[in-house]
Amino acid sequence: MGEVSDRTESLITPAGYAFTIWAAIFAGSLAWAVYQALPSQRGRVLHRRTGWPLALAFAGNALWEVLFPLIGVSQPVVPAVLLFAIVAAAALAWARVQDLRSAGLDRLLPTAVAGLLLGWVTVAAAVNVASAGVALGASATGEQARVWAVFALVAVAVLVSALVLAAQAAVGPYALAVGWGLVAIAVDGGPTVVTVSALAAAATVAVALGVRAVLRPDPASLLVG
Template identity: 35%
Template structure:
């Protein structure tokens, strides 16, 4: 087999694997919402993953962002399978990585459904690492000529996925610590919650800076932290200080990258 033929076979395999990975993720998601006899995520692990399970759990409305992420991944899977994308250099650089993130997304739901809470933390950290690598690769391979669809379905969707999973990792870890830690930890919940939120804000701004101020990770982080604040201000467990801190962090994480990105767009026209 010639090198060219082998490369084309690898390209076709990549397209099939991406479609298969996203399909697996969607099936796992349907199980995760209680279809096919599965238990809904909020009822798994003794309710540890519900929106009122810890001080760092976002309100239930926050999870609607999954619909946007899933629609984006479905659109990407279909788009990358088109013949015109088969030999695209960015698809070669990112397709396999996107497939890994889709599989790990589904794996988390399977682990949450059938394994233990500590293993869900391991699974979501693995997903977070894979998304960070994928987003970094997306930023480093991006060029002006790649087009709007490419920007939305690769950089945009991956950025949203990364941002939301950053918040979800915090919530998942907090759920584990809440369930397994001593009751005395509750007395320090406000202080710890504020510290964690400040760290999340720093991570969000760090991702924006490292990606030359891409805004999609910041939008997802801001969305999750905003609803975390709503949960603490209007739900249980209640914490005014965590709720207010979350609102401030959410605003900073979203507004700062938008302003900087806007200035970067304006500056070339004024030179």
């Protein structure tokens, strides 16, 4: 995947270290898979409401990891569309925990995993679209590329900030994953305008999170689950 990404690198491709977030996401998903299968957990509303969307999101990711190296250059639209489907599934799981009050492992597993996954794939979707554009012939450098890169970062900042301000639960992992990706884009060392825009986008999300936490009577449940 790294080789394909390098061939279609856009101005908003994050630094390589950013992808280590998958270690936390995968570890959380495996722990959740074991936890929800325990006899005491079967039939619980939390697992019933999040199980299928998260299963679809992770299955889609497994398929994406096969497709992207194979056709990421020749047919870049297909992996990009699949990634948006993953975003939709993760968003459904995250939305379904908004009106549930969780504690203990419920916070650390389906709730936090859904937030981390959605936050990261939101950034990844923007990056994948930009990479697909380069693969289809768009310039990876120049004024037009910088304009589109800034537009993508602004769009991510606006969308994520709106969701953070509207969230009722699990917003901490979500905002953390988005901020992680945006800062990694800045660290990658692109044009100054892109670096500044990525940092500004991350700061916008952080401010939205701070405002939402202040307005919330119980910030712990908002931030964690």
